[in-house]
Amino acid sequence: MHLVVLILLLFLSVTKVNKSSITNVGWHYGPSVYFETPLLTYTDPELTASIRANVNFADDRYLNYYYGIAPQDSRAQRNEFNNQSGYAGADLSFGINFDTKKYWLGGFVKYHHLADSKQQQSPLVKKNSNVSLGFGIAWKFYTQQGN
Template sequence: MTRHWLAGLLLCWAGAASAESLPRWELGMGMGGMRMPDYRGSDESRNYFLPFPYVAYRLDWLKADRNGVRAVLFDVTEAELNISLGASPPVRSKSNRAREGMPDIKPMLELGPSLDFNLWRSTADRVRLDLRLPARAAITARINPEWAGWVFTPRLKVDFAGLGGNDVRSGWNLGLLAGPMFADRRQNAYFYSVASEYARAGRSAYEARAGYAGMQYLASLSRRFGDAWVGAYARYDDLRGAVFEDSPLVRRKSYVTAGFGITWTFARATEMVEVKE
């Protein structure tokens, strides 16, 4: 249940959302890195480093850029219906003490709609307050995918654009995001249930149920420097009060993850389009 792994490289660093003119398409390369636990509640962490191509293409209804891939299914003045993506990395149980002898955690992909509302914005669009309501279905990323349940992650997001700059197109972009997580029984069981055949001393059998899955708080900072873009984020997870808090696989109930990203654009279209970045 480690949220936004590869997606985190694209989504978590997104700074303030502001309207600006950008090329219809851009091509480049990037590098991202993060340190995160094997799964939410694990007391063992890994470092991930990933080079990736940066491809941005902006249509009226479909946008693919460093903020992720979004299909704008409808867009009125204060609301959008977008597509939300998520992913989590695999975990080899023989490399995790809490899960030793249990089946490996497969890489997971998540996809679903997100109903997003703008609650308030400043006159110059330097500050925005948004409510995001993404609900995603999860499957394991393998030759024979397995259904892995649903997740719902409502978020309040405050964006500050152009900090230290003359307008929203210059300076630093700061994003602050917070909200609870909810998951169905299948999703929570995938990460936190312990079948009786895998029970042992210090790891009793456990059956996870649906419900509250903890809180997340995230801060991101980003800025453009000509053809380059840099960003970083930090996220605090709090599992206290989660329905699976007493699972023997939960070894740490709060922790911080962090990551960074760098992209360099080497080709772009001459046509400019107005977008909300």
């Protein structure tokens, strides 16, 4: 069965958690299109592939936390930079999941591009795009009976 989903993602970015406080550096959000399909049909374990495309937006606190340069931190080779809320680039990812009764394995490749975003002008940005890889494994120590 193919699954296509259009969702709106809303993330609160937290950078520091201690006993008495949580530091919020801003919001990161945007629409996302997600497509998932099985590679091996009617099998156990399941092998699925997915593709996800995101258009990213963020508020000024989030963008300035990662890309901003305060006046006291500016230097001759690194000018002051203050970002505004808005478009924050786009990304495309491809993932593969291998799901058994006892284990889950997954991996992804993600391409992120700052195309025409304000933070692209930050002195901290050296490249307008990047590729990241990820891999995970989980051991299922409990599953609901009948599933």
